[in-house]
Amino acid sequence: MSLILVDVLAPGGPRPADPEAPLLHADDLGAVRGDGVFETLLVRDGRACNLARHEARFRASAAMLRLPEPDMGLWRRARELALAAWPGGEAAMRWVYSRGRESTGRPTGYILISPAPPRRTRVRVLLAERGFSLDAGARAPWALIGAKTLSYAANMAALRHAREQGHDDVLFTTAGGELLEGPTSTLVLVRDGALATPDPGEGILPGTTQAALFAEAAAAGIDCAAGRLHAAELHAADSAWLVSSVRIAARITAVDGMALPDPGEAAERDFRRLCDRALAR
Structure with a gap:
């Protein structure tokens, strides 16, 4: 299965990551406590659909959790990197933003694209x-x-x-x-x-x-x-x-x-x- 992964908050800015390699640390509060937010977007014809509404809800969810304000410039750059790497076909794009490592307090953010699952109509x-x-x-x-x-x-x-x-x-x-x-x-x-x-x-x-x-x-x-x-x-x-x-x-x-x-x-x-x-x- 094709997977595209981009580390949004990597040092130096967004960069592609190996989807088969570890990304989260064991003390990441997104994994340990579910302390984070996400969005799932449809990718169709090489673009993310309904983008403005997803961005607005993403920011609102982050604010409700008192997460640091997401830098949407970084997330947009990461989104374009992910879309450019996607080989084609309908897909699900997930934005994941967590409070990050318990030991450092540095937030975690990544974008993952995977094939759209079969639809039940x-x-x-x-x-x-x-x-x-x-x-x-x-x-x-x-x-x-x-x-x-x-x-x-x-x-x-x-x-x-x-x-x-x-x-x-x-x-x-x-x-x-x-x-x-x-x-x-x-x-x-x-x-x-x-x-x-x-x-x-x-x-x-x-x-x-x-x-x-x-x-x-x-x-x-x-x-x-x-x-x-x-x-x-x-x-x-x-x-x-x-x-x-x-x-x-x-x-x-x-x-x-x-x-x-x-x-x-x-x-x-x-x-x-x-x-x-x-x-x-």
Whole structure:
């Protein structure tokens, strides 16, 4: 498998690194405690997609963790080095930025490009309670709700649990049944030709793909709204989707074993084309 690695914070500036050689020290706080942030971008036609939104979320996540302000000039230089070395084809580009070595306090930063994984275009999801209330971020800012941190163990555990129960993915909810997000995706509903998503201000990671999709849809005259959504609305919608940077769009076909309405091939194709246009900008 082709891998491209660039050490962003190397002495003297970004430089290519051997992806088969060690990069992290044993006391790196990203590995030891998950104390860091990351972004995953789609690479298509030799470019990183939806770049400005990823950069903005990357900086916001770093600020929430009180990491040193990332020097985006260095990260851009590293990104271009990585893209220039990539042999072609769709890929996933990861930016990883951690607090660094416990013994030195020097941050760690690297960019990794790998082939895009196979896409699942339709998924059966399990509703799973997230375990916190919508105002948890305001009451407990140390929970880092809304930051894209390296601490993804709980999200991965939720996915494993769902797959053990015969589902493909998870859709988190509040205790009261309000819809939140997937472990690695944002929920979008299509209702009477309009788009809806749970409010990113209510304890949900702002979705870069969802933001690009809504901008493209609004430019095409499609109504878009963010607000509180409940589980029953999944079955009332024309279609329901999980969107993310590399997967792009997976249509939800069933929730807790109950089938959702099928919008038909034409409607499904139109939604996917809208996503592709959004990521092409």
